[in-house]
Amino acid sequence: MTDARHGKGPSVAVLVVAAGRGRRMGDSDKTPKQYRQLGQMPVLSHTLKAFLMHADVGSVTAVIHPDDLNLYEEAVAGLPASLVGRLRPPVFGADERQASVLAGLRALKDESPGIVLIHDGVRPFVPAETVDAVLTALESSDAVCAGVPVVDTIKRCGADDVALETVPRDGLWRAATPQGFQFEVILTAHEAAANAVRTDFTDDTAVHEWNGGQTRMVPCPGENIKLTRPDDFERAERRLTEDTYLRLADVRVGNGYDVHALEPGDGVTLGGVFIAHTQRLKGHSDADVVLHALTDAVLGALGDGDIGSHFPPSDERWLGAPSSIFLADAVARVAARGGMVAHLDASIIAEAPKVGPHREAMRAAIAAIAGISLDRVGVKATTNEGLGFAGRREGIAAIATATIRLPIDAEPL
Known part of the structure; x- marks a missing residue:
């Protein structure tokens, strides 16, 4: 594949993980949250568009639930024709995120990218500057995670919600996405976890660290939110309106x-x-x-x-x-x-x-x-x-x- 980063360096592929069922939404709307309307198009459309518009991205692949193919095709149909050339066919995921990512990584083997960015489909506000920061850090690292340093006081509580201790916040980060990796490194780590029947990792850097790797953190804006609950969508609508009017x-x-x-x-x-x-x-x-x-x-x-x-x-x-x-x-x-x-x-x-x-x-x-x-x-x-x-x-x-x-x-x- 032609190198994507200004004509030099490793090619960059993006995996957008969008096979989830949204169990924490807690409302009557059964539409998977990645396909709910945000502004004039589904959430997933916004997320895909953010990466397809980035000059350094060579390809974008969505990992979707098999039941959502029609929803996915509707989401893609609304994207500008000038962008969809870099969009690969979707990959069917599994019940758990970890297995979905592995399915996506395996599908990318024929492309053999140098770098892969893994991103949550329900984080539609990823800034281009965050993608830049992750790609720059990958020039000297095997794994990079965008995140937000913790500034609030952290309490550890028991089952009755009574605080047991105050946890020192020095060095603590809230992990977000995109998470970037040298492609062969993260594919090897995910294959090893699957062979060990380890399915309990909550993100891809955790898989990498379990396999002996180290992760470098880079800051991203707190607005790079993950849409998980109904009030997240309310904030997202306000943010989208504000962004639209400024633009x-x-x-x-x-x-x-x-x-x-x-x-x-x-x-x-x-x-x-x-x-x-x-x-x-x-x-x-x-x-x-x-x-x-x-x-x-x-x-x-x-x-x-x-x-x-x-x-x-x-x-x-x-x-x-x-x-x-x-x-x-x-x-x-x-x-x-x-x-x-x-x-x-x-x-x-x-x-x-x-x-x-x-x-x-x-x-x-x-x-x-x-x-x-x-x-x-x-x-x-x-x-x-x-x-x-x-x-x-x-x-x-x-x-x-x-x-x-x-x-x-x-x-x-």
């Missing part, structure tokens, strides 16, 4: 306006919700003025034309089409440039029908179309006090504002 620092605002005439009918569609009424909105599509205005607002913030340039009314494909198609396309254009929709707000100007009873349904529909949370959607309504075309009930109008965030270095159109 997407180019904040843009666009506005949109739309109006459609009313004619006799059985109801109107506003904000993706059909409301029974004595009139309907006249238009080429479903004439949803709210979604049309929101679409133009998003496109305006993106600097990408307007709804008519992308979905011209002269095109018969859009005859009677649901306007959700238009808004979803505008949102996808933001995502294609590495950005996100941060907020959508719409004001409806109409004498009738009453919008209030349908407001929350509209917010929910818009949030679902745009792929954002409900608290990022505003819907308001007002009458025109009997003035103008809206006041005379000749039509309904909508004004919309969209806030989007893009990376500073987003490719221009």
